[in-house]
Amino acid sequence: MPVDMKAKIAETLYELLKHKSLDKITVKELVNTCNISRQSFYYHFQDIMDVVEWCQNQSLKQSIERSLEAPSYKEAIRGLIYKTFEHKEFIQQLMASQRRSEMERLFLKAIRTYLQALHRSKGSRISCSQEDLETVLSFCSCGLVGILLTSLSQKTPDVDALANQMCRLLTGEITFCFTDQA
Template identity: 40%
Template sequence: MPADVKQQITDALLQLLDKKSLEKITVRELAELCGISRQTFYYHFEDVFDVVDWWSRQSAEQMLRDSMRAQDEREALRIFVDRVTANRGTLRRLLASRWREQMERQLVDVFTTYLRYMLRSAHPHLAMSPSDESAFLLFYASGVSGLLIQREIHTEAEKEILVNQLYWLLFQDPWGHIWRA
């Protein structure tokens, strides 16, 4: 089953990322670790970054689905904080690679999608041009992503502080009325 092989390759990549930088991981190494041929690898992925891209998109889609099913905004933000915290080591190593820009862009894209959903749910008839909406969402998504990337979180209490800070920034600040109906 292709998804199983893709997941197997992805798991091997994540395992190797615990030991070395992304630039030093080769297709040959991944194929050997998975017990597959290089041809099988290339059937599923173009290169090592394609594996990273697939993993990050799968993770992002799952995080987005989970956050949209959350009971309230705080729970949704907690999902984001928990997932980023759980993958902090991997994210740091990926952000230290030459693919930093793509990784940051993917994280911003996830938050942009979530915030677009929140904005349109709260204000289905909001009169905002597509250009203004795009700028507005990019501003907020970039800020949330930056906080999650930069903030060191070691305890559950620190996670909760960050969730509360993000909640305040998005839903309680003077501009927060935009996110709520």
């Protein structure tokens, strides 16, 4: 059976990140640990950040597939939150790197893509212009990423409560709006 070299490289990076910072991992170390040539690495990836982005895209694809199978928005969102916490150490290692702003941008892009796919697949009741939908997606993505990153840094986050709150917020059960008192 042929080896999926991209997956092998990604799994090796994941294992290395359990023991050291992203900033300390070199392509040389990665190829030596994988037992492959540099040429093989560069055939599949441009650099280590390319591996990180590929990993995130693979995870995103899996999350979207699971969401399509989920019976409701709530179950889909809950699944995303639990999956995020399953990868807590990996995400924390990435966020602890000198490339944090790049990691946040990738995470934000992935969450936005996820919410957009969820909206399309579940036939959302949102009736608004495309421009307003883009604003809602951006707002929800930024909020969800911020809350997830904050919660991941807590010693003992209540993942069940967080998932419940995010589900209620994203499905409109919790609303918050400013009103002018005239």
